Amino acid sequence: MKATEWLVPRAEGLYCAPGDFFIDPLVPVPRAVITHGHADHARPDHGAVLATEETLAIMRLRLGEDRAGATQQPLRYGEELTVGGVRLRLEPAGHVLGSAQAVMERAGTRAVVSGDYKRAPDPTCRAFAPVPCDLFVTEATFALPVFRHPDPLREIDKLLRDVKLFPDRTHVVGCYALGKCQRLIALLRQAGYDGPVWLHGALRPLCGLYERFGVALGDLRPATEAAKGELCGGIVLAPPGAIADRWARRLADPVVCLASGWMQVRQRAKSRGVELPLIISDHADWDALLTTCREVGAEDIWVTHGREDALIHALAGFGIRGRALRLIGYEEDETA
Template identity: 70%
Template sequence: MPHPDTWLKVTPGGLYCEPGGFYVDPTRAVDRAVITHGHSDHARPGHAHVLATRETLAIMTTRMGEGRAGETQQALGYGESLTINGVRLWLRPAGHVLGSAQVCLEWQGSRAVISGDYKRQADPTAMRFEPERCDVFVTEATFALPVFRHPPPEAELAKLLRSVALFPERTHVVGCYSLGKCQRLIAMLREAGWDRPVHLHGAHVALCRTYEALGVPLGDLRTATVAKKEDLKGAIVLAPPSAVADRWARRLNEPVPAVASGWMRVRQRAKQGGVELPLVISDHADWDELLATAAEVQAPEIWVTHGREDALIHALGLRGIRGRALHLIGFGEEDEAEETVAA
C-alpha cells in the first residue's frame, strides 16, 4: 500500500494529488481544483474546473462574480463519492462555515483526509464536523497552543445580550468576519430569542442573502448605513472588524465596540484594537479539539498545514502520532487572524 506522501505532493501551487491530477485548495489558478470552503485563502478565482459542495460553489460565485469561480463547476454532496483517475474522492462536513468540507481521498488502499479549516463546536448554520479514519490527516493549527480553549459560544453571546440590556441607549457594533461568523452570530441571536432587526454593514449583506437562498433563515436584516442614528439605539450592528474602530462606527449612537473571534482570548489583542467587549467565539478548533480530533481519526501520521505547527507536532509526538509541518504558503491570510489584526 503506497504511503500518502508518494501521491500527495506539496508544490508551489499547493497540495497536489498526483494520480488524480487535481489540487486541494490551490494557492494559484490551476486546471482542476477541489475547494474545502469559501474563504479567500482557500478559494481563489481563475481555476478551469472546480469541485466543491453546492453551498461553497454558491458562496464562491457571490464573492468572485459569475464565471470567476471556475469555468466549470461540479457540486458534490457530503458522502457522495466519485473516482478520478483511480482516486476515490468524497466530502465530509468540516463544521467551519456553510458548505465547508473535508476532502477524503483513497488511492490503492491508502487514505488521506484534508480537513481545510474546521471547528468542533455546534453552529446552527453549518453541518457538524464528522471524523473520518485515515492513514494521514491534514489539519489546520490556527489555535494550536494550550492557551486557546474556547468557552461555550452561548455564554459569550449572553455577554453581548447582557451588555445591550445594561446600555439600552448605545449601539453595539460587533466586528465579525463576513463569511461564516456573521451568519453564525445572527442564527445564535435568533436562538437566544433576539427577534429584533439585526443591522449589517454593507460588506455583510450579500453573503447573508446567499445563506438565506441556500436555506439558512436569518430573520429581519437591515442595512446599518441607511438607518437613522436614533433607530440604532439599543441595536446590534454587525460589521467587519476593521470597521469597528473606524470612522464608520463613530456615526453610530455611543458605539460599544465588540469583536467576535478566537483571538479575543488574548487580552492584549483586544486592548490594542480598542475592543470594549471581546467575545471569544471562534470558527476554528481549539487546542483540546485539535488533539481530540487527532485521536478520533486514528491516523498514525498528521500533517499540519498552517498555524502553530511546533506545539501541535510536539503534543502529537507525545501521543505516539508522527507530526509533519507542510509549510504550505498562502493560508491564514483571511479569516480571524487577519481581521483581528486589522481591528
C-alpha cells in the same frame, strides 16, 4: 503505497498525483478541489473546480461568474466519484456553510484534508464528521494550549447582558462576512433575541445567500438606512475594519465589540480598541485539535497554516508522526 507517497506538498498547494488535482491551491491550476469559500482557500481563475454546491455559490458571489472556475462541478456530502483511480468524496467540516473535508482513497489507503474546521455546534452549517484515515492534514490556527474556547452561547449572553446594561448605546460587533456574521445572527436567535439585527452593507449579500440555502436569520436591516436614535440599544454587525473608522462614528455612542478566537488574547483586544471582546471562533481550539487527531487514528498527520510546532510535539506524545507543511499563502485571520 502509502498515502504520503501520492498526496504531495507542492508550491501550488497539496497535490493528489494519481488524480492530477490540487486541494485549495494557492495559484490558478487546471483542476482544483476547494474545501470552503474563504479567500485564502477559494482563489480565482482555476480551470475545473469541484466543491460543494454551497461553496461554488459563495465563489461565484465573491469572485464573479467568470473567475470562480472555468467549469464547476458540485459534489454533495458523502457522494463519491473516481478521478484517476482515486475515490474522492467530501465530508462536513463544520467551519462555514458548505465547508468540507476532502477524503481521498487509493490502493487501500485514505488521506483526509480537513481544510478549516471546528467542533463547536453551529446552526448555520453541517457539523464536522471525523473520518478515520492513514494520513490527516489538519489546520492549526489555535494550536497552543492557551486557546480553549468557551461556549459561544455564553459569549452571546455576555453581549445581550451588556446591551441591557447600556440601552442608550449601540453595540457594533466586528465579524467576518462569511460564516462568522451568519453564525452570530443564528446564535442571537438561539438565545432568544428576536429584535432586528442591523447590518453593514458589505455583510448583506452573503446573508442573503445563506438564507437561499435555508438558513433562517430573521429580521435583518441595513444599518445605513436607520436614524441614529433608532440604533440605540441595538446590535450592528460590521466588517472588523469598519468598527473603528468613520462608518462607526454615525452610531449612537458605540460599544466596540469583536467576535474572534483571538479575543482570548487581551493584548489583541486592547490594540484593536475593543471594549467588549467576544471569544467566538470558527476554528478548532487546542482540545478539539487533539481530540480530532486522536479520533481519526492516522499514523501521519501533516499540520498547516498555524502553530505547527506545539501540535507536532503533542502528537509525538501519542505516537503520531507529525510534519509541518509550512505552506505559504494561508492567512492568519484576525477574526478567526
